[in-house]
Amino acid sequence: MRYSVQIEETGEVYACTEQQSLLWGLAQLGRKGIPLGCRGGGCGVCKVAITQGDYQTGPMSAAHVTPEERQSGVVLACRCYPRGDLSLRVLGKMQRTVCAPGGGDAAKASEQHQPAVQ
């Protein structure tokens, strides 16, 4: 089954199957700098809030998503699989990358503790 996922901030819509994580689908947008982090629910870079729709989750670190947050639909996108059409908001470290007009480069330049690299 193929579902559509809408990014609320930008209005963009992408397709994602039941077996594919929301992060995988997001990365398929090809936006430069979308961080494919650990993809195991451990590092917390892919935090999103599901505002609408059904989904299933795998194990994810409580250091990045508290039980209360989870109740309110906050998940790590790499451990979240759609079970219907979804709408989401991007949180945390990924926000600047997904929502910045310049994509990855703008996000990188504003990253605080990231030293300048060529």
Next chain:
Amino acid sequence: MAMTGVLRPGHVQMRVLDLEESIHFYTNVLGLIETGRDSQGRVYFKAWDERDHNSVLIRQADTAGLDFVGFKVDSVATLDQLEADLKAYGVMTERIPAGEMLETGDRVRFLLPTGHTFELYAEKTDIGNGQPYVNPEAWIPAAEHGIAPVRFDHLLCYGPDIEKAQAILQDVLGFYLVEHIELEDGSGDLAIWLSTSIKAHDIAFVRHPEPGKLHHVSFLLDSWEKVLRAADLMSINRVSIDIGPTRHGVTRGTTIYAFDPSGNRFETFCGGYQSYPDGKPIKWTMGDVGRGIFYHDRALNDTFLSVVT
């Protein structure tokens, strides 16, 4: 001179989010050998060519990351001496009694200023590498099961105050600096690679605001070819790869960074030059840091400084 004092990183304990999934990964994908389980629910592994009972422990938790790393020392007398030396240096230590970890003697535990729990121990039962000590073969079938590293080799830790951790490791425990990346303003280092042996590094640190973070645990392979074989196995098993196969400028090791099912980064590593304590440390500048970390890409990837557990 023989190698004395602190010998090598001997065990590491990591938290995983799903124990069964992780046991499958560490056994069949990474290709470690399970050697035990304890009453705390920890699962013990070793690489095929390691002789001591365990080198990697995992436990189920609601967060990923590193619980502690333990370095083996050459004798009980050395353990007692280093414990006294640490105390004299102003480091608070704690004794974990023998047997708390399976087949492992007393451990002396302390907290590094970077927020990492560091242990020293002298005894771990030698269960052998599956070969007799008289007239052995070159390898055993376990050497081909999964990625099958030879040993747990080193780890890279992220945290603040790396110069304070460096001081303790150098001044008290006898480590020496092999390579470092100097911050642009010359106020200190972004990263340091320390050795307690003739390896290019036994432990490394990157300066990072959050304490106690794990960047990767590294496993040694014999050849570049085996690193490429590891990459194939990662694809066959749909393991998330961070970067590689490639080479580091620092240490010159060939490498792949990838993630275990809980997002703990691991490295399959080969080579690196041999170092000696009298060698002059190699310095990298921020202008060339990309080449230092990833020699072929000549740039850091998005995840190097930001994705840790």
